[in-house]
Every structure is written in structure tokens, then in C-alpha cells.
Amino acid sequence: MDGRNIIWSVEFLAHGTYIVSGGLEGKVRRWRAEDGREVGTEMNAGGQVFDLAGSQDGKWVVSGTHNGLVKVWNAESHEKVSEIHGHAKPVGAVDISPDATRIATGSDDSTACVWSLASGERLLGPLQHDGRLAAVRHSPNGDFIATATCSHESVRVYKSLDGSLIADFQVRVGSYLNQSLAWSLDSKQLYALTKYGNIHCVDVATGTTRSKWSIQDGDKPRCISLAANGTFIAASVNSSVTFWDSTTHKQIGVALQYDDTISSMLISPNNEHLVSGGDDKKISLQDLRGILPESYFIRVSTSTERLLPRTIR
Numbered sequence: 309m310d311g312r313n314i315i316w317s318v319e320f321l322a323h324g325t326y327i328v329s330g331g332l333e334g335k336v337r338r339w340r341a342e343d344g345r346e347v348g349t350e351m352n353a354g355g356q357v358f359d360l361a362g363s364q365d366g367k368w369v370v371s372g373t374h375n376g377l378v379k380v381w382n383a384e385s386h387e388k389v390s391e392i393h394g395h396a397k398p399v400g401a402v403d404i405s406p407d408a409t410r411i412a413t414g415s416d417d418s419t420a421c422v423w424s425l426a427s428g429e430r431l432l433g434p435l436q437h438d439g440r441l442a443a444v445r446h447s448p449n450g451d452f453i454a455t456a457t458c459s460h461e462s463v464r465v466y467k468s469l470d471g472s473l474i475a476d477f478q479v480r481v482g483s484y485l486n487q488s489l490a491w492s493l494d495s496k497q498l499y500a501l502t503k504y505g506n507i508h509c510v511d512v513a514t515g516t517t518r519s520k521w522s523i524q525d526g527d528k529p530r531c532i533s534l535a536a537n538g539t540f541i542a543a544s545v546n547s548s549v550t551f552w553d554s555t556t557h558k559q560i561g562v563a564l565q566y567d568d569t570i571s572s573m574l575i576s577p578n579n580e581h582l583v584s585g586g587d588d589k590k591i592s593l594q595d596l597r598g599i600l601p602e603s604y605f606i607r608v609s610t611s612t613e614r615l616l617p618r619t620i621r
Contacts, residue, residue, distance in 0.1 A: 315585030330357025414441025
């Protein structure tokens with residue numbers, strides 16, 4: 309798919325049926341995953357789009373931009389719902405809570421905040437950090453918010469209810485884009501891709517590192533994504549993506565090679581596809597069943613005991 313310009317963020321919507329993208333162009337675009345066709349009109353984010361988030365119910369898209377703007381969009385009609393002017397510097401990290409009621413944001417002004425998705429009212433923060441925010445991620449159960457700064461060794465976990473700090477890990481992530489953290493499905497573990505090309509798995513309850521392994525030597529370790537069934541991890545360094553067994557930490561399948569540096573990458577909700585975007589100005593959708601063993605596509609039950617969809621519809 310032709311992203312028009314450098315892509316800094318891609319996101320799945322509606323259980324993988326659609327993809328949204330944004331980047332240097334300053335527009336948010338929606339694509340149909342089935343055939344790669346663009347859907348509807350572009351959304352004008354009002355500045356270079358550093359990060360995008362989609363709600364789990366598929367109704368909302370949130371964009372964060374270089375000029376500090378945060379906008380909420382109706383994912384179907386592409387109409388702007390609200391606009392938040394709460395940060396003095398670029399917003400490089402946005403995330404929507406699992407219940408689609410709150411937005412977490414992280415900015416170069418060294419603060420993280422939580423906002424009402426419906427009203428734009430600030431509900432929490434600003435949570436002060438020692439440097440610009442590289443990542444903000446709600447846990448799957450909605451109880452926690454993880455943050456990371458790229459200029460200091462700090463990955464923190466806060467309670468989403470009151471903003472109290474419960475853990476601060478000395479881990480330095482490798483990307484200033486919101487791609488360096490991934491939660492386990494049970495919200496007990498947090499994975500971080502470091503500046504030095506390692507994956508740290510930390511235990512939130514004990515505040516300790518459970519495991520650590522190296523993925524690849526090289527510059528620009530940027531993106532990490534955990535499959536929804538928890539069986540494997542995708543990680544990008546420069547223009548390549550490698551896949552890792554989340555239990556044995558052994559590399560699986562074959563590495564994917566792209567034309568240029570990857571800035572954003574995500575495994576689909578059904579574990580079967582990988583979307584990516586970067587400096588080559590393209591959005592790519594890769595079928596993972598052709599490169600990973602069948603055992604990594606087992607179905608898992610969600611907290612509501614529903615099975616994840618097996619195919620993109």
C-alpha cells in the first residue's frame with residue numbers, strides 16, 4: 309500500500325479487518341486488509357503523525373502529532389470527534405484503554421497523561437518523567453499503564469486508577485516511537501525492546517527481570533509485538549523483522565527483509581498477519597502462516613472466554 313510519505317505508525321482496527329496509518333504526510337489513512345484498498349477520505353491530523361491508537365471495539369482512532377495535538381476520530385466516518393491541547397511538545401505515544409473510555413498520552417515535555425475519550429477532560433497526571441516519553445501502554449486488563457523514556461534507563465508501571473507508581477525498571481528502550489513495549493495477555497509481564505537489541509521480560513508484581521535475550525546486533529532496534537496467543541514475538545531492527553518463541557527465546561521461522569528502516573510493526577489480533585510501515589513509504593501486510601510453524605497459531609480464550617477470530621473477515 310502506498311503510504312504517500314514516511315510511515316511512523318500503523319494499527320489494526322476491527323479485529324484486523326482494517327489498517328490505519330500515519331506519518332510525515334500529516335494524514336491518517338484507513339485501508340482494507342483484505343485487498344489493500346484505501347477506504348474513505350484521509351483524516352487531517354494537523355501535523356506529522358508520530359503515533360496512532362485504535363480502540364478494541366473498532367469505533368475510534370486517536371492520533372498524536374509533532375505539534376502536541378491529540379485528535380480523536382470516528383473510525384468509520386473519519387470525522388473528528390474531539391481535540392486535546394494538553395501537551396506543550398510533540399506527542400509521540402498514544403494508547404486507548406481496553407474499555408475504550410480513556411486515552412493515555414506521552415510527550416516530549418516529559419509527561420504522561422490520561423484523558424477521557426468522550427470529553428477530552430484530563431483524568432490523570434501529568435505524570436512527570438526524567439526525559440521525553442517513548443511509550444505509553446495500557447495493560448490488557450486495564451489496571452496498569454506502562455511508560456518508557458528513551459533518554460534514560462526507565463520503564464515504569466503505574467496504577468491506571470490513581471497514577472500511583474508500582475514499578476520502575478532500569479531498562480533503556482531503543483525507539484522514540486511508541487513501539488518498544490508489549491504486555492502479556494494476563495497483564496503480569498511486560499516486554500521491552502532495548503536500545504542494545506535485547507528483549508527484557510519484567511515481572512510487574514515483583515519488579516524484577518524474568519528473562520533477557522539478544523535478538524540481533526545492529527542499529528535502530530525499534531519495534532516489538534507480542535502475538536495475542538502469547539506464543540511468539542516479532543521484533544524489528546533496521547529493515548528486518550525476526551520472530552522469537554516467547555518461552556524458549558529461540559528464533560523461529562525466517563527473517564523478513566524490507567527496503568528500508570521499519571518504524572512501526574504489529575501482529576494482527578488473530579496472530580496470522582504482520583503489518584509494517586517505515587522509511588520506504590509503504591504499508592506492508594505479510595501472511596505469517598507461510599513462514600512460521602503451525603503450532604504458533606493455536607487459539608486462545610480471552611477474558612470473556614471468546615475465541616480469537618481465525619481469519620480476517
